[in-house]
Amino acid sequence: MVPENLISSQNMMQSPVLALVLAVTVVQATVHLKEEFGEDWENRWISSEHKGSEQGIFKLSAGKFYGDAEKDKGIQTSQDARFYGLSSKFESFSNEGKTLVIQFTVKHEQSIDCGGGYAKIFSSELDQKDMHGETPYNIMFGPDICGPGTKKVHVIFNYKGKNLLTKKDIRCKDDVFTHLYTLIVRPDNTYEVKIDNKKVEGGDLESDWDFLPPQKIKDPEAKKPDDWDDREKLDDPEDTKPEDWDQPEHISDPDAKKPDDWDDEMDGEWEPPMIDNPDYKGEWKPRQIDNPNYSGKWVHPEIDNPEYTPDENLYLYTDIGAIGFDLWQVKSGTIFDNILITDDETYAEEFGEETWGKTKTGEKEMKDKQDEEDRKKREEEEKLRKEQEGDDEEDEDDEDLDEPPFDPEEEWDGDDEDDVPRDEL
Numbered sequence: 001m002v003p004e005n006l007i008s009s010q011n012m013m014q015s016p017v018l019a020l021v022l023a024v025t026v027v028q029a030t031v032h033l034k035e036e037f038g039e040d041w042e043n044r045w046i047s048s049e050h051k052g053s054e055q056g057i058f059k060l061s062a063g064k065f066y067g068d069a070e071k072d073k074g075i076q077t078s079q080d081a082r083f084y085g086l087s088s089k090f091e092s093f094s095n096e097g098k099t100l101v102i103q104f105t106v107k108h109e110q111s112i113d114c115g116g117g118y119a120k121i122f123s124s125e126l127d128q129k130d131m132h133g134e135t136p137y138n139i140m141f142g143p144d145i146c147g148p149g150t151k152k153v154h155v156i157f158n159y160k161g162k163n164l165l166t167k168k169d170i171r172c173k174d175d176v177f178t179h180l181y182t183l184i185v186r187p188d189n190t191y192e193v194k195i196d197n198k199k200v201e202g203g204d205l206e207s208d209w210d211f212l213p214p215q216k217i218k219d220p221e222a223k224k225p226d227d228w229d230d231r232e233k234l235d236d237p238e239d240t241k242p243e244d245w246d247q248p249e250h251i252s253d254p255d256a257k258k259p260d261d262w263d264d265e266m267d268g269e270w271e272p273p274m275i276d277n278p279d280y281k282g283e284w285k286p287r288q289i290d291n292p293n294y295s296g297k298w299v300h301p302e303i304d305n306p307e308y309t310p311d312e313n314l315y316l317y318t319d320i321g322a323i324g325f326d327l328w329q330v331k332s333g334t335i336f337d338n339i340l341i342t343d344d345e346t347y348a349e350e351f352g353e354e355t356w357g358k359t360k361t362g363e364k365e366m367k368d369k370q371d372e373e374d375r376k377k378r379e380e381e382e383k384l385r386k387e388q389e390g391d392d393e394e395d396e397d398d399e400d401l402d403e404p405p406f407d408p409e410e411e412w413d414g415d416d417e418d419d420v421p422r423d424e425l
Helices: 009-014 016-028 345-354 356-402
Strands: 031-035 058-061 074-077 082-093 100-108 114-116 119-122 139-146 150-159 162-165 178-185 190-195 198-204 216-218 233-235 250-252 274-276 288-290 302-304 320-329 334-342
Touching (some): 031 082, 074 082, 100 119, 100 139, 100 345, 119 334, 150 190, 178 334, 178 356, 320 334, 334 345, 345 356
Antiparallel strands (some): 031 334, 058 074, 074 334, 100 334, 114 139, 119 139, 119 320, 139 150, 150 162, 178 190, 190 198, 216 302
């Protein structure tokens, strides 16, 4: 399956050598899935019905800010506090002897507080309408955020029926912009995780996941000799505690005096307050000396683990046939786009630059412009509010001035001096 060339004809004319190199790369690449959510995308994706009324709906959207109104359209979670399940199948394949690249963009424009942004790779046997959290999968990859404690990139492999989490902490992006996530699994049992086309983690599958039991284990027959002394330091037997060492931690304040108004019968017997004792030296401990019989730190001998069997095919999946988004989100608004499954790392990098790479700057510019407009609007509203408060205070002062100090028509009853009209005082 040969993908389309992503390099423009103008660039190819300007650089024939680059065009030739990329053309060869494209010919060699196998693209199993490329989804940019264009025309008829709904016919390629099936919603899960497992959660019934709790199942959220994906809608096509570029979000509130974007670099290109059409190119940035992807599937967006649209309802808060919902489960989401959406999947697409493609022709089943095995990655035996080949590199596997899984790539997509994620945009948490809602400033997500708790929710997943990962994708799952399934076998061709996936029941799409019944996909849910317990459905077996081959690989789970992508960001997951929940509060300040969880901001990680999940990389989970299913191996012999068990889901294995990476031992490494791979931090994801937690801002509101679109980011490109790439997982590369190679046939030499190595891997690489990239964010925005830059490597953030990588290494050896066997080392960074518990695919296999350890190659070495502690010898169950070995034990530390009874005469082994692993105390590096000892108390000096010749060191003794000074006679004046033991002093109380607190003493009565010698400068304190009983108040003149202190009444022993009423207030009880007066006692001076306590202060820290300047002569207090704390708990005495003898000084330490080198242990003349120190044998060193005893290291438990190891032996080959009889349960360990090497596996050169940790990377291998014989049936890869579907991708799905099986998520829970408290606050909706995440957009997924530019999904790619291929066997070519270079092609994936170029595809990322041709999609995410070309719109990321415009997206940020649009968001910055919106933020600036919002800031000016808030300042204007605050200014108007203060002006209104000032006008209200002036109106109250004017009302006080306009109010007569007394009613000239009111008859004085003689009961209250305050009621006396001023011209009669």
